[in-house]
Ligand SMILES: Cc1cc2ncn([C@H]3O[C@H](COP(=O)(O)O)[C@@H](O)[C@H]3O)c2cc1C
């Protein structure tokens with residue numbers, strides 16, 4: 408698909424016209440699930456997962472044969488302020504590592520049969536320092552958003568989104584604080600491992616950015632305080648909705664990137680589940696603000712889409728149970744009202 412959007416106003420119109428869940432697929436799921444050979448509800452959130460996949464794939468039974476992952480990379484002006492434990496050149500170096508198969512996300516995608524692609528977004532042009540001005544102008548923001556929209560493959564059974572961008576837990580914190588309020592310190596974590604004075608500096612940078620750009624519309628908050636990979640992830644999530652591709656979000660950075668969509672249009676993230684809750688304390692707070700519960704908590708704080716990729720295993724298991732289990736009638740097992 409070649410999306411033709413050229414303004415924030417057009418993104419807003421797309422958000423006002425998002426397709427909803429598929430009622431026929433949901434009804435078919437609800438008719439089959441109670442017949443399966445288990446006490447009702449005993450598969451817990453696996454049942455929620457297969458129901459959600461049916462509704463948003465628009466298909467019964469739901470399928471998990473062609474999962475895809477898209478990792479977006481960008482560089483950040485605020486990285487020059489010492490907000491990360493690592494230098495900015497690590498972004499481009501890790502993109503090369505992804506392409507050679509050497510990163511954690513490569514191994515997770517291999518483990519779960521996930522097709523992976525990496526999109527580097529103008530890595531030689533970091534965003535502007537958001538304490539001084541807008542991180543991106545409208546043309547830059549829309550170009551990155553469109554790159555994300557165009558990256559969504561047709562026919563994927565689920566889309567994992569992930570990111571790489573040294574310094575990007577700072578924009579994630581700033582976007583979250585500007586959208587949902589509260590103190591900069593409540594939203595700011597250690598990221599790659601900043602400590603002491605560097606953490607205090609990071610909190611100060613987040614506070615300065617929020618003070619400068621709050622009061623904007625949600626999409627302009629994402630433009631002024633975010634970055635190219637964040638804008639691209641938001642674009643990918645919007646296009647996935649249009650293509651009936653459910654989405655797995657990863658950690659703090661991916662969730663912050665797409666939170667502006669929900670703030671613009673309630674329900675815009677209904678086709679998204681959150682793979683894991685990150686160690687970044689702001690992630691838990693953000694999930695509460697969005698009314699979402701992650702599938703698991705493994706103490707991870709990597710990014711790259713790693714927690715979302717791991718959750719593909721759970722989605723595969725949910726589909727296998729719903730589609731493949733015998734019914735009480737087929738297996739000759741007595742149902743509870745036959746007792
Ligand atoms: C080697 C390496 C691999 C990574 N993979 C993801 N990130 C993660 O760390 C960065 C965010 O943390 P901060 O805001 O503290 O810079 C992002 O690139 C994120 O994807 C990595 C970071 C490093 C150093």
Ligand SMILES: O=C(O)c1cccnc1
Pocket residue numbers: 576598599657658659660661685686687690708709710711
């Ligand atoms: O939760 C995240 O997205 C995260 C945490 C630490 C570093 N990079 C990303």
